[in-house]
Amino acid sequence: MGRYILRRLISAIPVLLGISVIVFAIMAMIPGDPALAILGSYATPENVAELNRDLGLDKPLVQRYFVWLGNLLQGDLGRSFNLNRPVLDEVLERFNATLILAGTAFVLCSILGIAAGVMSAARQYGLADKAITFAVLLGISIPSFFLGMMMILIFAVNLRWFPVSGMWPIYGTRDIWALIDHLTMPALALSVVATGVIARLSRSAMLEVLRQDFIRTARSKGVHERGIVWRHALRAAMVSIIPVLGIQAGFVLSGAVYIERVFQWPGIGQMLVDAILRRDLLLVQGGVVFVAACYVLFNIIVDVAQSLLDPRIKT
Amino acid sequence: MTLLSMTRRALLAAVAASALALGAGPTVAQTPPGVLIVGQVAEPQALDPHAVTAVNDFRILMNVYDGLVRYAPGTLEVEPALATDWTVSEDGTVYTFDLRDDVTFHDGSAFDAEAVVFNFERMLNEDHPYHDTGPFPLSFFFSAVETVEAVDDLTVRFTLNAPYAPFLSNLAYPTGLIVSPDAVRAHGEDFGRNPSGTGAFVFEEWRANEAVVVTGNPDYWGGAPALEAVVFRPITDANTRVAEMLSGGIDLMVEVPPVSLSEFQGDTFNVAEQAGPHVWFLILNALEGPFTDVRVRQAANYAVNKEQIVNDVLEGTAAVAAGPTPPAFAWAYNDDLDPYPYDPDRARELLAEAGVETPEITFYVTEGGSGMLDPVAMGTAIQADLEAVGFDVTIETYEWNTFLGRVNPGLEGEADMAEMAWMTNDPDTLPYLALRTDAWPDEGGFNSGYYSNPRVDELLEEARTATDQDRRAELYREMQEIVHEDAPWVFVANWVQNAVTSDRVENFALEPSFFLLLHDVVKN
Numbered sequence: 001m002g003r004y005i006l007r008r009l010i011s012a013i014p015v016l017l018g019i020s021v022i023v024f025a026i027m028a029m030i031p032g033d034p035a036l037a038i039l040g041s042y043a044t045p046e047n048v049a050e051l052n053r054d055l056g057l058d059k060p061l062v063q064r065y066f067v068w069l070g071n072l073l074q075g076d077l078g079r080s081f082n083l084n085r086p087v088l089d090e091v092l093e094r095f096n097a098t099l100i101l102a103g104t105a106f107v108l109c110s111i112l113g114i115a116a117g118v119m120s121a122a123r124q125y126g127l128a129d130k131a132i133t134f135a136v137l138l139g140i141s142i143p144s145f146f147l148g149m150m151m152i153l154i155f156a157v158n159l160r161w162f163p164v165s166g167m168w169p170i171y172g173t174r175d176i177w178a179l180i181d182h183l184t185m186p187a188l189a190l191s192v193v194a195t196g197v198i199a200r201l202s203r204s205a206m207l208e209v210l211r212q213d214f215i216r217t218a219r220s221k222g223v224h225e226r227g228i229v230w231r232h233a234l235r236a237a238m239v240s241i242i243p244v245l246g247i248q249a250g251f252v253l254s255g256a257v258y259i260e261r262v263f264q265w266p267g268i269g270q271m272l273v274d275a276i277l278r279r280d281l282l283l284v285q286g287g288v289v290f291v292a293a294c295y296v297l298f299n300i301i302v303d304v305a306q307s308l309l310d311p312r313i314k315t
Numbered sequence: 316m317t318l319l320s321m322t323r324r325a326l327l328a329a330v331a332a333s334a335l336a337l338g339a340g341p342t343v344a345q346t347p348p349g350v351l352i353v354g355q356v357a358e359p360q361a362l363d364p365h366a367v368t369a370v371n372d373f374r375i376l377m378n379v380y381d382g383l384v385r386y387a388p389g390t391l392e393v394e395p396a397l398a399t400d401w402t403v404s405e406d407g408t409v410y411t412f413d414l415r416d417d418v419t420f421h422d423g424s425a426f427d428a429e430a431v432v433f434n435f436e437r438m439l440n441e442d443h444p445y446h447d448t449g450p451f452p453l454s455f456f457f458s459a460v461e462t463v464e465a466v467d468d469l470t471v472r473f474t475l476n477a478p479y480a481p482f483l484s485n486l487a488y489p490t491g492l493i494v495s496p497d498a499v500r501a502h503g504e505d506f507g508r509n510p511s512g513t514g515a516f517v518f519e520e521w522r523a524n525e526a527v528v529v530t531g532n533p534d535y536w537g538g539a540p541a542l543e544a545v546v547f548r549p550i551t552d553a554n555t556r557v558a559e560m561l562s563g564g565i566d567l568m569v570e571v572p573p574v575s576l577s578e579f580q581g582d583t584f585n586v587a588e589q590a591g592p593h594v595w596f597l598i599l600n601a602l603e604g605p606f607t608d609v610r611v612r613q614a615a616n617y618a619v620n621k622e623q624i625v626n627d628v629l630e631g632t633a634a635v636a637a638g639p640t641p642p643a644f645a646w647a648y649n650d651d652l653d654p655y656p657y658d659p660d661r662a663r664e665l666l667a668e669a670g671v672e673t674p675e676i677t678f679y680v681t682e683g684g685s686g687m688l689d690p691v692a693m694g695t696a697i698q699a700d701l702e703a704v705g706f707d708v709t710i711e712t713y714e715w716n717t718f719l720g721r722v723n724p725g726l727e728g729e730a731d732m733a734e735m736a737w738m739t740n741d742p743d744t745l746p747y748l749a750l751r752t753d754a755w756p757d758e759g760g761f762n763s764g765y766y767s768n769p770r771v772d773e774l775l776e777e778a779r780t781a782t783d784q785d786r787r788a789e790l791y792r793e794m795q796e797i798v799h800e801d802a803p804w805v806f807v808a809n810w811v812q813n814a815v816t817s818d819r820v821e822n823f824a825l826e827p828s829f830f831l832l833l834h835d836v837v838k839n
Binding site (some may be wrong): 045051 | 552
């Protein structure tokens, strides 16, 4: 197992290098450069050239890439032009916020999705199944940013149950309750679509398993129906549910971009959008490579978890 | 039915958990009195006035720093600030300022002539030990400065390489604000996150992506401000900003989207409006294609229904522009100029006279950008108006940075017409950079439509070097008349900036400079 993990980690290196080259190339190819974005209407060729020189952007692209890579290996992601602070500080702070939001949404959608799927499958075509299937279809069909805006309108502007936006209160203590207060709406809005997808796939995975011989054997041995569904069947179904969770984690993370904007959540998705619009090269590069590294790492974890659950999957 | 009882239990648990979450939150607290919470459009880049270019950042900076001079309230005319008075030499190249003797920076160090010298040397002199705390993208505002020297403790002298009349307005611009040399020395390149000035508010804390907090300066030389503190919150999404305002999460919001203004009718909110030194126009390519003929350019001006654009597309958040100079520059504005009326018949006549019945036009439109208002909707309305009189208009839309990259090098071989907007601090800036023959793109200027009129060149050169303001005003007025007639642009709109405050906020007014000045604001 240890060697398997190590092998997977090593194989991630070319992936990350490839991503960094692609990001570098894309940012170099899109029109408009940082100096233009900073100077706006004052961007005379002369001013642009001078500012590019000050920003160190007058050097050839390949040279800039290797300087950047060399610094990266020493843990230095450079300084953001626009925010006047080290890229790493900004990325870590922002990623922390995204992790709280996406992590909560992911836990929510995993629990709710699997529970709904199992309950549906346990009473196929029953009332609960129909109700859940309907709710799931509705959830999948509503774009999360729209749901977020509607939630703000109803629960923040009209009912005033929750604050409209932000992660912390501007005044008052910053404790777990203040965080939950700010987190509830964005995390719910973010989890809805993934909950639906997970519920549908859990349902079919469960139905598949419930038809198998060992379930019939368990029933004939007199195992309690609840035990059959939640212990025997679910465990077997998890083998096909877990990869779906892995993929949904990716969707939740990318869906966070919209939700962060709607709820002004200070996360990394919003940071990347702003950085791209301002052509903040180092921030885009550092941010994308960091997110990609987390994504790769998460996939490794999912694969490892799957092989632990199902010994048939070769390590 | 064990499964059902299980679901019921799960449901109960879920309800209990959400009730806990609901009940636990403090819900929406009323914002405290004396503390003004401002909804900004973005996170500031830095709080170093010499390093930033965005109006969003200026809104904070103008309250933390002072310049040698400033705009008098409600105008764009220069009045004393950190300098009590000044003299200008006969030839307009030497400016000598007397400084206030009762000012200290927030970090406790004294404000004196040496501090002023440090500020300008840091920006302009590449050998200055703190020049590398930049870059300073707008330092060219002071490129005319040859030397700056401390004559004595409280006298500072600028020598310019040529007479340059906009120098005083440029000093009133945020790029001319004075920072504490001690703080720059102490924090180096992190000064932008540890600012220290002389202004009415003292920087307290910057919580990244959450808020910038400043507190009232009890020792402010202009008198302590009424507010205890101001919190600037970045809220990028306009709808979210509106929702925060409606729910009481913020007390003041700037740049209200036109469609949301109706939400704020009524007693609980006040809407402030102010036209600024902004002009939104269409650059016409006078070098090639149909717009080489002045009659076709005038036809375009007659054809576009500007009233409809400002009232319907922009919902009254702009006024119809008459010429190249915005009326906010009251002292230099030519009141006799009327906007081209909406007259499609006259436009058709002019096209017929010019012998072009259906001229084909490529029109560059941007998706959005600084001061561009609602460029896509405006572009579409303009296209419809032009097509109604016979033009055949093809729109090409570009993202802002890409757009600038295509327009600034000149429209030759690319397009016949392009949207553009400028916000400036002196009547000199825009025409000097965008209407002179020497400002064609290959000369490093912004005259992307290649307009050229020797008389306009002459007037602008003289206005820049004249030291007498009345003489300058005369020259600008004549320039506006000629440019209005030559129609190198379609003059469309002057932006009327808006802000909404809650009914707890008093004494708030927007400035023509578009700066946000909070010294006198009260919050109950």
